[in-house]
Amino acid sequence: MPATPYSNHGFDLIVVGAGIVGLAHAYTAALRGLKVCVVERDAAAIGASIRNFGFITITGQAPGDTWRRAMHAREVWQQVAPYAGIDIVHRNLWLAAYRPEAHDVLEAFMRTPMGEACELLDAADAQAKAPALSLADACSVLYSPHELRVESRTAIGLLSKWLAEAHGVTFRYGEAVLEVQAPRVRTSRGTLHAERVVVCTNTDLNGLFAERIAAHELTLCRLQMLRVKPEAGFRLPGSVMMDLSLVRYEGYSTLPEAAALRARLQQEEAASLAHGIHLIVVQSADGSLVVGDSHHYADAPEPFAMEEVDQLILRHLRSTLNLETAQITERWTGVYPSSKTTPCVIDAPDDATRVVLVTSGSGASTGFGIAHDVLDAW
Structure with missing residues (x-):
């Protein structure tokens, strides 16, 4: 311009x-x-x-001002998107809990005010509604109607x-x-x-x-992200997350029940936790999936992405979705300021x-x- x-x-x-x-x-x-x-x-x-998911995340945001601001932002996005020519590519969130400890966190979340209008589904019910998810080993799935996704x-x-x-x-x-x-x-x-x-x-x-x-006392956070091409016709039911997100997003991670999940993940997914990985998957209008992400902190983050991190993210992707193929078409990093x-x-x-x-x-x-x-x- x-x-x-x-x-x-x-x-x-x-x-x-x-x-x-x-x-x-x-x-x-x-x-x-x-x-x-x-x-x-x-x-x-x-x-x-422009380097993010375009994921307007509501459920799991920190309680109080952050959650309230996210709810307000969601309404604004909905209002301005059609006037600005911005497509809302898909809606909703599906967060799969594969460990009993993760299910306990979701049950606790549903008892908070932020659980209003959300549903905690058993795995069989969720599988029938969202066949793209791989739920054979899941305990439950949190469904939220609040989320939006735009192509950032x-x-x-x-x-x-x-x-x-x-x-x-x-x-x-x-x-x-x-x-x-x-x-x-x-x-x-x-x-x-x-x-x-x-x-x-x-x-x-x-x-x-x-x-x-x-x-x-801010530092910078670098994240790694991927664009993945699935098989033709593959469709997500909305944005997708899983257990690892429950120990990162404060709407879940500050609940007392999260401590047991964090301890189990530290035993089973130490590498993912060390790289700050939690799975988010969203879909673009062309059918491709935007997948991430990781979190590494430094005052001057190096611009070099690590293959180990990408492979960990892809492993979580394959275990969470019923994908036949997952061809990587793009890789990139993003950086944002971070506070403790x-x-x-x-x-x-x-x-x-x-x-x-x-x-x-x-x-x-x-x-x-x-x-x-x-x-x-x-």
Whole structure:
């Protein structure tokens, strides 16, 4: 998208970063009648926002604000997708429990408020409804109606285009923001003015407001993902997960019952736990499967993917789905900021500026909810 000429009148809000968190703030502000400009250093959004599953995950999110924000984000995705030309490729979540300890976690989850509208199915019932799953050795399956899936590598561009055309949001790509001193924003191409600025720079922890970001003790998380071509006609019933996710997602992992599952997995799946692997499978419109993922943490993650990790992910894929073939057609890595203490950083360097970073890999799932909270509280 070509850069838009500078306006002489300034803006109500400048958003730094055109990933999903930045776009969520741009949308929320534009919906409230604000004049918005998004400034992105790259020629297009190429970071974590297009390297994920496009999986709007609700069930299993941390209770409280994260789950509430995910529910809000789900509603926004449903509202904007048809207008922006974004396909909701499939819905729902099927989480298979293969160990009695995993079943116990799911039973406990169903007793929480977040279990509302979900169902805990026995393996035979789930198999009849979802033949793509391999459930001969399963104890039970959690079915959730809440989840959505979009194709993230195209959805971000379509959302940006729609925001520009339908809501008058100005986009300036290929332009680095060098300094923010609201109402002045100095970029590599000039100076912009806005009453308020939101900085959503994702993995750039050492640039704008680095000293304030450092106080949150963030690191970076690298993940590995695959695109797999199954046999012709193979269809998933929705997004798919299994036991390993129950010790990663805080909506499950903080339940007392998760301790026994974690102990058993440490004996049986130590390598997967060491690489931070938990299986997620979603399907694209062309029938291919997006499969992942792993989690490795470092201040400067190496860009090199490990075959061992891919093979572990593929083993879990084959044991969870009734696949005849699983041909790898793409491999990639993604990086996002990570915190041990909070799923989201919202920092206020001054009254006119906010720094917003999703630190849990859940930007697509919670970004619109976070933006709603930020603008409400500002």
